[in-house]
Amino acid sequence: MIKHMFYLFVLIMFSFAQEEEILIKTPLTKRLEDFNVSIGVVSIEELKKTFPRAYALLEKHNGVPSKHDTHHLAVAIWKKEGNRIVYLSEFKVEAEVRSPILRAQRRELHKYPHQHGDNFGGWFQMGEKGLYSINLYIKNDKGKTWKINYDYMLQ
Numbered sequence: 001m002i003k004h005m006f007y008l009f010v011l012i013m014f015s016f017a018q019e020e021e022i023l024i025k026t027p028l029t030k031r032l033e034d035f036n037v038s039i040g041v042v043s044i045e046e047l048k049k050t051f052p053r054a055y056a057l058l059e060k061h062n063g064v065p066s067k068h069d070t071h072h073l074a075v076a077i078w079k080k081e082g083n084r085i086v087y088l089s090e091f092k093v094e095a096e097v098r099s100p101i102l103r104a105q106r107r108e109l110h111k112y113p114h115q116h117g118d119n120f121g122g123w124f125q126m127g128e129k130g131l132y133s134i135n136l137y138i139k140n141d142k143g144k145t146w147k148i149n150y151d152y153m154l155q
Contacts, residue, residue, distance in 0.1 A: 032146050040074040061112035069123035076119050087117020094137040100130030129154050
């Protein structure tokens with residue numbers, strides 16, 4: 001009986017998901033006041049190999065990574081308006097990435113176009129495996145700054 005109820009629940013959820021766009025939040029998405037902030041981390045080697053056009057675009061907007069940079073940090077600031085997601089770009093974003101051996105790098109992220117809106121990003125040295133602390137400092141044009149922290153496990 002429980003097994004049948006589970007399948008019914010899954011079937012109902014699947015039918016709802018097809019009727020409207022459902023946004024599934026990840027642990028790398030957090031809410032700040034009336035907007036959301038999502039991050040993504042990808043190695044430079046993976047970008048070059050799997051997404052060469054995206055890598056070329058990132059080089060254009062973020063510059064060429066230094067010889068010590070190993071990963072790209074992408075930040076999306078967005079909110080849901082009705083049934084659509086709107087990307088917000090009227091911010092200045094800085095990121096501080098602290099490695100498992102407590103080495104920290106802090107830099108301003110560059111704005112770059114994404115297929116659905118603008119994102120922010122930058123190159124970082126993330127050569128050690130382990131738990132990274134990523135702090136974002138998001139500043140609006142009125143001078144208000146939000147700080148948000150993510151823990152990111154690099155395996």
